[in-house]
Amino acid sequence: MKNPILRTALTLLLICGVCAGLVAAVYHVTLPVTTAREAEAEKALVLSVYPEAASLQAKELEAKGNVEKLTAYLDGEGKLCGFVGIVCGAGFGGDIRLVIAVTPEGKILGAGVQEHSETPGVGSRAVGGDFIASLTGASLPVGENGVDSVSGATISSRAVMAAADELLSLIREEGKA
Amino acid sequence: MEHIFYAVLWFLVLGGLFGSGLAFLAKKFAVKTDEREERVKALMPGANCGGCGFAGCSSFAEALLRGEATPDGCGSMDTEARDEICDLLGLPRMTVEKKVAHVMCSGGCRAKEKYLYEGIRDCRIAASLAGGNKLCHNGCTGLGNCERACEYHALHVIDGVAQVEKDKCHSCGACVKACPKGLIVMIPEKAVYAVQCSSHEKPKDVMRACEVGCIGCKKCEKVCPNGAVTVTDGVAEIDQTKCTSCGLCAEACPRGCIVKL
Amino acid sequence: MITKLLLILFTAIFIENYIFSKFYGVCPFLGVSKDPATAVGMGLAVTGVMTVSGAATWLLYRFVLVPFGLTYLDTLAFILVIAALVQALELFLKKMIPSLYRALGIYLPLITTNCAVLGAALTGISDFEGTLEHFASAVVYSFGSALGFLFAIVLFAGVRKRLESALPPKAFQGIPLALISAGLVAIAFSGFSGMRF
């Protein structure tokens, strides 16, 4: 290979091609496992928030704005039993992704946190068990119905409540449509 | 399945594009470098210690190529590298005996103190207070400026006086500059016996100040078979070129300040 | 649109500073911040590379990786682009501005392994939309983070200048003292962390 440019280009070309091939193969093998695991993790989260969902059919609804996913659950005869929404709130340290189960009338059946990056020990108290548990049973919008924020973690608690309220407004729209 | 095909295809394209681009740029922007320069730079010890008086190995190499310096300017280069550079530059082969640092004092705790020094652990600051806390004017204060200056951890302050680990010394001279009292000199590595005192005081003062100070009694000078030891201005010195390391001077010295390294 | 870009710029420099709150690029930061001159030189070189690579990686992602479903290869593609950019910059500087090339010396190839450059490229494409507006915000984000890096490295070079005259215990000399003072500066930066726009 007298021409150095050709030799250099060919070497880098071969290396990139082989590497890409290797990674693509690994991706191809791991893809089914990853998607299966993620779907299962999400189903587990939904069940932890809305146990009855296991026996109902899920109907995917159109999600807007901060609400990333909204599924309605109908029983055998097609009667609407409840909704489960995954909604994102802008917390102190970053996004807080919540999973909330709501009855058609707007009462929260259960709530859980999928992912947050609040400051450990400060913001995380608002995203911890007790405050989220206090949401259960309250009806939306939570601001007026007796759910008070965690002292010292106001931004995070307000983010959680705002996210819940936004889910409600989307559900009300769905309800009318 | 087809994403694997696309992945390989696209990366072949990207790899080829960048590969040829870089190769083309390398040719177009090729800076006319003297190919000897790469070779000489590769032979450098790479310590950038400054012992040769230049800002680092690469500038010393450039000076070599411009002929402004000679290969024996660098002490910490091993001999084969120096020979190859001499051949590359067409100079006669130079032999440079490797020099190592040597502390011209062995007082430390055995040297009495004028006052109790509780200041900052720095020889230069201590020396500014009436020449340091030792009775002996140019005694080692043992606060370790040289130890800190040495990149290769070749110097350690033990029992209050700095001592050199010969095999670790890269003869870069950093310690020589660091010692405020100029107690550190470079002696040939092969030296076996060396004087560890640099006090030019009168015998009476030396006796009062330090247990191992040289009082200039000239016993070593008389006993040395080949005149390598001379006492000048109250302190003995060994001329390493004449010294055959017979060791007679060390035995003869009543103070024990001629030491076997 | 402009205000949104300015907010991104401000956030990237102060709130999510690349050194003090996200830890991208700490190796060159510790290595180069000894002397302010090389710190500025390094900071400018990194700014140039980060901005250009921010744009190039976004375009590569938009027109190659997304349409062909190769998003899992983003790291591989981005690092290839960055390495090629740095190598090209190195050749260019060696020929056109040898003095700057010699001043940067070892730290120029180090830009390839600088976590900040790849970090900016990867964060730039998070919650990705193919719009021109997102392209502008990605480029401004890279430029802002580079300015944050430059600001942090120059600020810290000043701090380290003061550290030279300090006489800590032997074990703390050099990097440990620099790290602890970097920790104190990081406390100051954590004051920004709560701001939301």
Next chain:
Amino acid sequence: MKKYLEILKDAAITKNPTFVQLLGMCPTLAVTTSLLNGLSMGVAVTVVLICSGTIISLLRRLIPDSVRIASYIVIISAFVTAVQLVIRAYLPAVDAALGIFIPLIVVNCIVLGRAEAFASKHTPGEAAVDGLGSGLGFTVALALVGFVREFLGSGTILGGTPLELAIPFAKPMLFFVLPAGAFVTLGFVIAAVNALRRASEKRRFEKEKKL
């Protein structure tokens, strides 16, 4: 065999990437909020170091100098992406904890540093051992910093035994889990290691002097 042990000791202890060469600071500061994170990051980096070291030293004569860095970094990032995909598929907890810092192993100064300084000049066997050595050295360093930050910052060890057992009435100090705490903790840990190294060197020198 002794040669390999020598390389291993040299890479892991005498030239420890974190405490002696001061490389790989970004993951050391960012990921060591807990001992488990530190360990998983260390293991991931070790795997990448060994694989990339072996391959790079296999190809060392084929790669022309003008694209040397580009080719090394592509090989390294291929292994890193493979490790990332495997972790995302089989170890979700580790993926959640380490997140963005797994792809950043590609630009970890240790990996490319070892590739250029060692792997490109030695045989694959030696490169693999050197990768293992520096990987172990890095993992130990990460584990140490991770332990200190987790114990002081969130008062637990591996998420389990609370702080109160060790020191009565002690409350965890949030500072050590925050970014600023990372800098300070690493500073103190390196200072402690320096002190140990200096003391052992002086003791060794004194012992030699006595011989």
